[in-house]
Amino acid sequence: DAGVIQSPRHEVTEMGQEVTLRCKPISGHDYLFWYRQTMMRGLELLIYFNNNVPIDDSGMPEDRFSAKMPNASFSTLKIQPSEPRDSAVYFCASSRVTQPQHFGDGTRLSIL
Amino acid sequence: AQSVTQPDIHITVSEGASLELRCNYSYGATPYLFWYVQSPGQGLQLLLKYFSGDTLVQGIKGFEAEFKRSQSSFNLRKPSVHWSDAAEYFCAVGAPKAAGNKLTFGGGTRVLVKP
Numbered sequence: 001d002a003g004v005i006q007s008p009r010h011e012v013t014e015m016g017q018e019v020t021l022r023c024k025p026i027s028g029h030d031y032l033f034w035y036r037q038t039m040m041r042g043l044e045l046l047i048y049f050n051n052n053v054p055i056d057d058s059g060m061p062e063d064r065f066s067a068k069m070p071n072a073s074f075s076t077l078k079i080q081p082s083e084p085r086d087s088a089v090y091f092c093a094s095s096r097v098t099q100p101q102h103f104g105d106g107t108r109l110s111i112l
Numbered sequence: 113a114q115s116v117t118q119p120d121i122h123i124t125v126s127e128g129a130s131l132e133l134r135c136n137y138s139y140g141a142t143p144y145l146f147w148y149v150q151s152p153g154q155g156l157q158l159l160l161k162y163f164s165g166d167t168l169v170q171g172i173k174g175f176e177a178e179f180k181r182s183q184s185s186f187n188l189r190k191p192s193v194h195w196s197d198a199a200e201y202f203c204a205v206g207a208p209k210a211a212g213n214k215l216t217f218g219g220g221t222r223v224l225v226k227p
Binding site for chain 1: 154161215
């Protein structure tokens with residue numbers, strides 16, 4: 001079975017540019033989560049969706065971050081404008097209710 | 113609010129030796145508990161989970177964990193470590209029905225395996 005698919009795997013861009021990270025959850029999963037992982041702060045939940053609807057975005061660091069889930073098989077996390085402190089590994093995960101989350105391999109983002 | 117503490121940031125163990133990683137949680141009711149492993153450059157992979165029932169849980173790769181309610185702990189163990197077990201391990205707590213499948217993760221324990 002295909003797992004959670006994230007793209008791109010690596011992204012290097014300059015400060016001020018718009019960055020879009022993509023995620024395809026596992027088919028049939030109705031929860032989708034976006035996380036950010038850094039050495040300093042560890043693994044942080046940014047936002048999660050249930051049935052394509054954002055449920056909790058309290059972890060989104062600021063208005064430069066936005067996330068959408070236009071359908072059950074696709075989600076994006078956008079940063080505009082990007083800053084060097086946004087450099088991190090971003091993970092997407094999906095699950096069914098009461099079932100463990102399955103993680104993608106992440107996008108390593110570097111903002112120069 | 114729920115929280116998870118992994119007291120050990122780093123652990124070094126010799127290949128073939130036993131391994132125990134500590135996890136303490138704070139939660140008002142019986143939580144759902146998980147251990148994930150992250151190898152370099154990869155995402156988190158589920159090792160095992162505890163929802164209810166037998167407090168000793170078997171997972172993949174020869175790992176097991178024991179839920180101790182009285183100690184609010186969910187420690188991970190492996191009797192004999194292989195070099196491929198070198199990775200970072202995360203304990204997580206959740207309450208899916210009450211909190212929409214949200215998980216709270218500990219800070220992780222990095223395991224180094226000596227030959």
